[in-house]
Every structure is written in C-alpha cells, then in structure tokens.
Amino acid sequence: MVKRLIYGAFISFMIITGLQVAPLSAEEDSSHFYYYILVDRFENGTTENDTDKIDRDSTAGFYGGDYQGIQKNIDHLKTIGVTEVILSPIVESEDYLGQQVKSFEQLQETYGSEEELKQLVDQLHEAGIDVLVHVPLQQVSATSDLVGRDWIQADGEIDFNNESAVEYISDRLNDWIEQFQFDGYYIENADQLPTESLDSLTNQVEGLWLGGMSNETTLENGVDIFDQVVRFGNHEETFSNFTGYEADFTSLLNQPLFQSNDVAHYIDFKHTDRFTRALEPTGNHPVTRWKLALTYLFTVPNDPIVFQGTEIPMDGSIDDLSTHKMINFLAGDDQVSRHVEKLSSMREEYESLRSGEMKILHDEDGFLAFERILDDEKVYVLINTTETSQHINLTDIESGKELQGLLINDLVREGDDGEYRIATDRESANIFVVKDNSGIYWPITLVFVGVMGAFIFFAITMYRKQRHKNI
Incomplete structure (x- = not known):
C-alpha cells in the first residue's frame, strides 16, 4: 500500500512538472507576423x-463578413501574436475577393461604413496591430x-505602364492613409506588373x-522595390514535406x-487548398501536422504569413472555394491556436529566432534539426515528421549549460561525455x-518533497490504524 501511495506521489510530481511553462516576456522590437483577412x-x-x-447559397457570393466582425475578434488576434493584419481589398467590387473593381x-458597402473602418483601424492600433x-x-x-480611361484596356486590365494609372492609384492610396491611417499595402502577383511603375x-x-512574387528572379529583384516580398508557389513542396513521414526538406531549405x-x-x-485538405489522403491528424508545419513556418528566417482560420484549423479546397468558408471560431479545440501563440511569443522573446543565422544540423529521413544563432544566444529547433523518436547530440555547447524545452517542457543537462542530447518524440517538434x-529547481523540489511527505504521512497513519484493528 505504501508503495502504491509513493508511486502516486511520483505521478503527481510528474504532472506538476509537466505543467510548468517558461514565462515569455515581450520585447519592443518584434518581427512580422502577418494575418491575411478575407473580410467577407x-x-x-x-x-x-x-x-x-x-x-x-452561392460559393462565389458575398457572405456578409464585415469590419464589425473583425472588431469582435481583435483580442483573439492579439492573443495569438499577430503584428500586422492584411485586409483583402476594401474597394467596391463585383466579387467577394475584391478583384473585379467597380470603383x-x-x-464595399457590405463591409460597413467609412466610420466603422476608421474605428476598426483605431482599435487594431490600440492592440498594437498594424x-x-x-x-x-x-x-x-x-x-x-x-x-x-486611356489606361484601362478593352478587357478591363489596368495598363500599369501608363504613368496616369500610377498617379491615380498613388493618389488614392495616399488619401486612404490620411483618412484611415493605414500602415501599408500589399500587392499580389507583383511580378506581373512593370518594375519601374x-x-x-x-x-x-x-x-x-x-509584394507577392512567384518567380525566383523577380523575387530577388523585388527586395529592391518592396519592404518585404511574399514567396508564392511553394505550397505544394511544403504540403508534401509535412503531410507524410519521409520529408525531404532540401528543396525548401x-x-x-x-x-x-x-x-x-x-x-x-x-489561392491554395487548405493544408488540412492535403492531409486527408494520409489519415494523419490535422492538429499534429499543423503543429509541425507551423513550427517550421515560425522558426526559419523568413517571416510568417497565416491565412485566416489556420488556427482553427480550417479545411477546404480552392476548386469549390470551400477554402474561403466563413470562419467558425467556436469549432474544434484551441490546440493549434495555443501553438501559434507560443511560437509568436518565442519569436518575440528570442531575437535569434527573428534575425539569427540558421545552421542546419540534420536533414535526413523526415527529421530536421537546426540552430539559430545571434551573438551569445542559441536556439535549437527539432522537427520530427517520422514515426519514431529522434535525437541529436550537441558537442559545441560549453560545459555547465542546460537546454530548456519551450514547446514541450524538457530540461537537458550535460552528459558524462560532455555532450548534450536533445530529443523529440514521433510527429512532434520542440x-x-x-x-x-x-x-x-527549488520550487518544484519543495513541492515534490511536500507531496511525498504528505503521502508518506498518510500511508503510515493508515498502516498503523489497520494494524491496530488487526490486534
């Protein structure tokens, strides 16, 4: 009986230590975490x-999303760490994507009034979101x-080689900044437009x-025009690496x-299928796989863009436009949302995750390990897409250090051989x-001693009572 109670104390200790989460403090200088909102x-x-x-009733119809709907979810956006929202086109349009511009x-009247847009922008700014x-x-x-107009072609295409077109658009955008206090703009398929314009x-x-770009050459040229370029066209490679067990990250890296x-x-x-949809043929759990993919997205050098509903996570196909379903914030659990929150907090706290050099330590058979280094700060990332546990031995860390697991609570100390062995379970990342x-760690040690003491005292008391009855 005493053994059972002591074992119970040990399990209680493990549960208590497992719940410990390293506190994350925000820094004033933060990286970009873009969240694209399809307003409708x-x-x-x-x-x-x-x-x-x-x-x-129509997959291509307006559904009624509006500025007030976004306003109601600002706390959610702030909680998961969004630093910039990108609003889909706000101009009057024939379609909900805002691509067929009327004026x-x-x-767009179904989104709300000018005053409601101003209120939305003000409240997002108050939440620290551009x-x-x-x-x-x-x-x-x-x-x-x-x-x-002479810069609108017969098929409705805008002739952006025409200086009048550039002047007209720039005037509108400057007016919006003055009127609504926007912080910037996003242009899709920018590599299809003339560079000089x-x-x-x-x-x-x-x-x-x-600026969104899919061509490798224009991607490199785009950094001279835009503050940041959005890498288009590699989602299929990303899907293939994170849906199965034998990822080959070479093409991505x-x-x-x-x-x-x-x-x-x-x-x-x-403009793509949802990653959740790509998982269907594999039978792998969406939450598990989203955690792997998002860990990659947030820890490599490029800044993350998340499409609305990812944190739910949503399903859908671009063929039937179900990728654009209205978000149901009450659907499912919050595991992916909490994972995004953790990742964005870590990027905020550890500067090496934002701007540190990336060094690949292992990239074989579905297991990726790398370090991000900035000055004296080192962070190690393990992403395991396989069906077995994986580990890596670190030999370049000085003696007397320890490694703390942030996504999954873990503490690794130096081995007798002077190496540090960090590991991750199957289909997990840390x-x-x-x-x-x-x-x-005295707080946990004292709790453990207290729990053990209480259980042992209880066990001895019960043992004496039972013995007294048997006499």
Missing part, C-alpha cells in the same frame, strides 16, 4: 449592412467607373509595402533568399534554448 468571409458582425448582394473611390490593405491592380469590372508607386506612397528577413512565406493561402545551469 471572416465574421458577420452585424446584419445592418447585409444588402441584396448577400448570397450565402477605387467607393468602399493594418495593411491588399490593393488589386490587375483588372476592373465591365461596370467600373474607370472604363473609358511599382518602384514609382512604392516611392510615392509611404508605409510598409509587401535551398530556396532563394531562404536566409533573408526580406521574405515572408506561408503554409497555405487564399524548441530548445541554451541557458546557464540552474542547478536544483
């Missing part, structure tokens, strides 16, 4: 702006008030500029500008930070 498909905060354009002078707006520069609709536009309009802070990247986006050896 985020949340319907009020029905007052639901005009006759709303058609929830750059009018806002606001970027996606600017559609490819085409206008047949009913656009711009039809007939883009350079002129970004110089005429202040703010943070993001050898991408142009992989070590650059001038690039932002994503797992999935509004981040280790090097710290001075803390010796005995």
Whole structure:
C-alpha cells in the first residue's frame, strides 16, 4: 500500500512538472507576423449592412463578413501574436475577393461604413496591430467607373505602364492613409506588373509595402522595390514535406533568399487548398501536422504569413472555394491556436529566432534539426515528421549549460561525455534554448518533497490504524 501511495506521489510530481511553462516576456522590437483577412468571409458582425448582394447559397457570393466582425475578434488576434493584419481589398467590387473593381473611390458597402473602418483601424492600433490593405491592380469590372480611361484596356486590365494609372492609384492610396491611417499595402502577383511603375508607386506612397512574387528572379529583384516580398508557389513542396513521414526538406531549405528577413512565406493561402485538405489522403491528424508545419513556418528566417482560420484549423479546397468558408471560431479545440501563440511569443522573446543565422544540423529521413544563432544566444529547433523518436547530440555547447524545452517542457543537462542530447518524440517538434545551469529547481523540489511527505504521512497513519484493528 505504501508503495502504491509513493508511486502516486511520483505521478503527481510528474504532472506538476509537466505543467510548468517558461514565462515569455515581450520585447519592443518584434518581427512580422502577418494575418491575411478575407473580410467577407471572416465574421458577420452585424446584419445592418447585409444588402441584396448577400448570397450565402452561392460559393462565389458575398457572405456578409464585415469590419464589425473583425472588431469582435481583435483580442483573439492579439492573443495569438499577430503584428500586422492584411485586409483583402476594401474597394467596391463585383466579387467577394475584391478583384473585379467597380470603383477605387467607393468602399464595399457590405463591409460597413467609412466610420466603422476608421474605428476598426483605431482599435487594431490600440492592440498594437498594424493594418495593411491588399490593393488589386490587375483588372476592373465591365461596370467600373474607370472604363473609358486611356489606361484601362478593352478587357478591363489596368495598363500599369501608363504613368496616369500610377498617379491615380498613388493618389488614392495616399488619401486612404490620411483618412484611415493605414500602415501599408500589399500587392499580389507583383511580378506581373512593370518594375519601374511599382518602384514609382512604392516611392510615392509611404508605409510598409509587401509584394507577392512567384518567380525566383523577380523575387530577388523585388527586395529592391518592396519592404518585404511574399514567396508564392511553394505550397505544394511544403504540403508534401509535412503531410507524410519521409520529408525531404532540401528543396525548401535551398530556396532563394531562404536566409533573408526580406521574405515572408506561408503554409497555405487564399489561392491554395487548405493544408488540412492535403492531409486527408494520409489519415494523419490535422492538429499534429499543423503543429509541425507551423513550427517550421515560425522558426526559419523568413517571416510568417497565416491565412485566416489556420488556427482553427480550417479545411477546404480552392476548386469549390470551400477554402474561403466563413470562419467558425467556436469549432474544434484551441490546440493549434495555443501553438501559434507560443511560437509568436518565442519569436518575440528570442531575437535569434527573428534575425539569427540558421545552421542546419540534420536533414535526413523526415527529421530536421537546426540552430539559430545571434551573438551569445542559441536556439535549437527539432522537427520530427517520422514515426519514431529522434535525437541529436550537441558537442559545441560549453560545459555547465542546460537546454530548456519551450514547446514541450524538457530540461537537458550535460552528459558524462560532455555532450548534450536533445530529443523529440514521433510527429512532434520542440524548441530548445541554451541557458546557464540552474542547478536544483527549488520550487518544484519543495513541492515534490511536500507531496511525498504528505503521502508518506498518510500511508503510515493508515498502516498503523489497520494494524491496530488487526490486534
């Protein structure tokens, strides 16, 4: 009986220590964590702006998402660590994606009023979140008030080689900054637009500029035009690496500008299937696999972009537009959301995860291990997509240190051979930070001693009572 009680004390101790989470403190200098919001498909905060354009029976219709819906979820965005939201096009448009522009002078009425947009931006700023707006520069609709101008072609395509087009757009964007206090703009498929015109536009309009590019050559050229370029076109490689057990990360790790802070990247986006959908043929659990993919997204040098609903995590296909389903914030559990929160907090606390050099330590058979180094700060990242536990022995850490696991609570100290052995279970990831050896962790030790003492006292008391009865 006494043995059972002592074992119970040991289990209690393990549970207590397992719940310990390293405190994370924020720093003033933070990296970018972009969150793209498809306004019409985020949340319907009020029905007052639901005009006759709303058609929830059509996959291509307006569903009623609006500024008030975003406003209701600002606390959520702040909690998961978002630093910039990118709003889908806000101009009057024929489609919910905002690509078929009717007017750059009018806002999409189903999203809310100008005053509501101002309130949204103000409240996001109060939460420490900057606001970027996606600017559609490819085409206008047949009913656009711009039809007939010499820089609008017969098919509605905007001739961005025309200086008048650049001047018109730059005037609108500057007006919006003055009126709504936007912090910057995002241009998709920027490599399809003339370089000189883009350079002129970004110089005429202040703010943070993001440009989406899929061509490797234009990606490198884009860093001279934009503050950051968004790497397009590699989601299939990312999907293949994180859906199965035999990942080969080589193609991802050898991408142009992989070590650059001038690039932002994503797992999935509004023009792709959801990563959750790519997992269906494998039968692997979405939450488990999303944690692996997101750990990669947040710990390599490029900055992360997350498409709305990733933290749920949502499912969907681009073919039937189910990738753009309205978000149900009450669906599922919050495991992925909490994982994103942890990752963004770690990027905020550890500067090496934001701007440190990345050194690959292991990249074979579905197991990736690397370190991020900045001055004296070292952080190690282990991502294991395999069906077995994996480990790596570190030999370049000075004696007298310890490694603390941040995603999964762990503490690794120097072995007798002078090496540090860090490991991760199957289909899991962890981040280790090097710290001075803390010796005995007295708070946990005292709790353990207290629990053990209480159990032993109880066991002895019960034993004496039982013995007294038997006499």
